[in-house]
Amino acid sequence: MTPKAVLDIIDTARCREARSGAFWRQLQLRAKALPTCISFNSQAPASCLFQFSVEYIETAPRLIHAVDTCAREAGHEGLFTPFLDAATRFFTNPSVLLSHYIGLDGLLISAYLCHRLMEDMYENNHSFRRSQLVDLEATRANLLVHELIGEPFANELDDAVAITVRQIAGSPNYYDLDLDPFVARANNAAWDSMRQYWENLLVRNHIRFTLGNRRRR
Incomplete structure (x- = not known):
């Protein structure tokens, strides 16, 4: 399977949502129950959350392709x-x-798992951690989706990601691997374009997240 297959799955879900409006209705309810650390520069928070969620989902295959x-x-x-x-x-x-x-509710969960996997991958290697390839805004976006999914399920997903990372990079030696060649490639124009799209996700959708007020466990 390739990112193209993922994009096809996303297109199918968007068509289903256009007919049912089910995900939109879920976000209308979620918008009313979010913690105070999340606010909106808009009078239509559900619309902001919907567009944010769709872009968050669509960023996942972009990230897979960029890393590959x-x-x-x-x-x-x-x-x-x-x-x-x-x-x-x-x-x-x-x-x-x-x-x-x-x-789209299921794809939001899949995208969250994808983004959290990549986030944990970076955290488990010193070359990545010092490179600042993952911006604070990306962390905020993941935290917002954590809220949209809701606890305790989102915590269970985080645990599943941690298990997956341990299975793939279980050796302590992974932390010390010299991945500077990857970091150098990741600073090229193609990656920068993807990263800017990803890092401006909240701002572009009129969402503010005060990180200090809410953290994943």
């Missing part, structure tokens, strides 16, 4: 393939726990 491209150019394709395969399977072969999520 940089890994191949840096000569580390084999090292990153397990992460990319796992991220893709969140969409193409989701857990049975997500079987009753058939629309």
Whole structure:
């Protein structure tokens, strides 16, 4: 499976949502129950959350493609393939726990798993941690989706991601791997374009998140 297959799955879900409006109605309810650390520069918070969620979902295959491209150019394709395969399977072969999520709500969960997997991958290697490839805004976006999914389920998803990372990079040696060649490739124009799109996700959708007031456990 490829990012193209993920995009096709997303297109199908968007068509289903256009007919049902089910995800939109969910977000109308969620907008009223968000913590005070999340606010909107808009009189239509549900609209902001809906567009944010769609873009967050669509960013996942962009991220998969960007990481794959940089890994191949840096000569580390084999090292990153397990992460990319796992991220893709969140969409193409989701857990049975997500079987009753058939629309954009399910894809938001899949995208959250994908983005959190990449976030944890970065956190578990010193080359990435000092590179600042993952901006604070990306963390805020993940925290917002954590709120939209809701606890305790979102916490269970975080635990599942942590288990996946340990399975892929279980050796302590992973932290000390020199991945500077990947970091160098990740600072090219293509990655920068993807990163700017990702990092401006909240601002573009008129959402403010005060990180100090709410954190994942």
